[in-house]
Amino acid sequence: xxxxxxxxxxxxxxxxxxxxxxxxxxxxxxxxxxxxxxxxxxxxxxxxxxxxxxxxxxxxxxxxxxxxxxxxxxxxxxxxxxxxxxxxxxxxxxxxxxxxxxxxxxxxxxxxxxxxxxxxxxxxxxxxxxxxxxxxxxxxxxxxxxxxxxxxxxxxxxxxxxxxxxxxxxxxxxxxxxxxxxxxxxxxxxxxxxxxxxxxxxxxxxxxxxxxxxxxxxxxxxxxxxxxxxxxxxxxxxxxxxxxxxxxxxxxxxxxxxxxxxxxxxxxxxxxxxxxxxxxxxxxxxxxxxxxxxxxxxxxxxxxxxxxxxxxx
Numbered sequence: 001x002x003x004x005x006x007x008x009x010x011x012x013x014x015x016x017x018x019x020x021x022x023x024x025x026x027x028x029x030x031x032x033x034x035x036x037x038x039x040x041x042x043x044x045x046x047x048x049x050x051x052x053x054x055x056x057x058x059x060x061x062x063x064x065x066x067x068x069x070x071x072x073x074x075x076x077x078x079x080x081x082x083x084x085x086x087x088x089x090x091x092x093x094x095x096x097x098x099x100x101x102x103x104x105x106x107x108x109x110x111x112x113x114x115x116x117x118x119x120x121x122x123x124x125x126x127x128x129x130x131x132x133x134x135x136x137x138x139x140x141x142x143x144x145x146x147x148x149x150x151x152x153x154x155x156x157x158x159x160x161x162x163x164x165x166x167x168x169x170x171x172x173x174x175x176x177x178x179x180x181x182x183x184x185x186x187x188x189x190x191x192x193x194x195x196x197x198x199x200x201x202x203x204x205x206x207x208x209x210x211x212x213x214x215x216x217x218x219x220x221x222x223x224x225x226x227x228x229x230x231x232x233x234x235x236x237x238x239x240x241x242x243x244x245x246x247x248x249x250x251x252x253x254x255x256x257x258x259x260x261x262x263x264x265x266x267x268x269x270x271x272x273x274x275x276x277x278x279x280x281x282x283x284x285x286x287x288x289x290x291x292x293x294x295x296x297x298x299x300x301x302x303x304x305x306x307x308x309x310x311x312x313x
Contacts, residue, residue, distance in 0.1 A: 045122050045182075045190055046199075053078040057095065060124035064104055069193065071100040073124025077169055079177035082157025084169075089155025094167025098124070103289075106197030108271050112261050112285040119194035119273070119283075121171065121178055125161070127192065127200070127275075128170045129282035130247065133228070135235045137221035143237065143246040145226070147172035148281065151235070151245050152226060160281070173281040174202065188267070191275055196288025198264070200273045208265060208274045209257035212250045215242045219249075250279055262287050 043049055051060040058078040062071045075096035084093055100120050117128045133145040133152060147154050147162075155162045160173030171178075179189050179202050187207065192200040221237035242249035252261045259265050263283040264273045273283045 051123060067104050069102040069104050073098050075124045075168055077125050078123045079181050084163050086155045088153030089162040091163035091165055093163050093169045096168050102193050103197035107289045108287055109289050112287060114285045118286060119192050119200050121192040122182060123178060126170045127282045129172055129284055135224050135226045137224035137237060139222040141221035146247060149245040174275055174277050194273050194286055196286045196290035198271050198273060198288055202275045208259055210259050210263055210276050210278055211256040212252055212279050214249055215251050
């Protein structure tokens, strides 16, 4: 009987040790990935956090102190990417040294201001929806080319991203692999923060819909062409139908969807932005107060009254 009691006691100790070990392992789990699977940490990304991924070289440190959220990042994604360089993008992904300072308590102004880089993903990769590519017409019109189109190969990968000459990898549309990496099972996936401090989400069900549609009037422009080093492409613009190739193909219609002109809405009592699978994909403007090197009319878009902006270099 004494031997049995000792055996039972030993078994209890072993079981307790196993349970304690499991508990400790769960509380210290790292956000990590391998080539075929994902391990998701239930992390509050509204608080301070550190994101490191040895496989991809990612290192992002976010510190929330007082009224400022500071992100220091090498801007290397924590997920698979396409092959770079490629036929449409001659650049190689390189680590960056970037610091973002975002307000913890954002202020909603209600005034839509265009922004070149509206926000940054939780992994330190910037969102930059528009491109620098322009089709110019001898008659004076210019057409800013969208990243997601079939006219010009931008070398986008399966994350709707490519690389700038500086080596900066950046998202032009839905960051597919990033969403998978931060998916907690809910419909809304927290993907980042806008420069005004409001959160950015992606809805897996698509319940949030943009309020943009294609213009129903033909384009204008004679003797139009796209040029970049080593490439010349004549583009027939005059009387062509808007099909989404250019920024100016789209118009905002209030109430058409349930998102405003900056692809934002109120979620749980707080304003937030949505990244969507349809245009504008990523917000092109912000509704909160923020510091940006350039405001004013978006390049390549129609001005009030339907006029097109002049060539801007």
